[in-house]
Amino acid sequence: xxxxxxxxxxxxxxxxxxxxxxxxxxxxxxxxxxxxxxxxxxxxxxxxxxxxxxxxxxxxxxxxxxxxxxxxxxxxxxxx
Numbered sequence: 001x002x003x004x005x006x007x008x009x010x011x012x013x014x015x016x017x018x019x020x021x022x023x024x025x026x027x028x029x030x031x032x033x034x035x036x037x038x039x040x041x042x043x044x045x046x047x048x049x050x051x052x053x054x055x056x057x058x059x060x061x062x063x064x065x066x067x068x069x070x071x072x073x074x075x076x077x078x079x080x
Contacts, residue, residue: 019049020046020049020053023045023046023049026042027039027042027046
């Protein structure tokens with residue numbers, strides 16, 4: 001059975017918050033270690049990831065209504 005792009009997006013939407021939180025944790029760790037170059041690269045990667053997610057949601061706004069009601073992270077605005 002082949003999934004449509006929309007179904008794949010719905011399945012993966014629940015992982016977006018977790019991935020973004022992982023970027024935050026990595027940035028925090030690199031900042032504490034004062035590793036500026038890897039911190040900068042991680043920040044750019046996180047922003048690129050967020051841009052892709054928002055572009056995808058912008059193209060498929062109905063996906064927001066299928067998202068879980070609460071995210072595990074209180075700062076996540078993707079589900080609320």
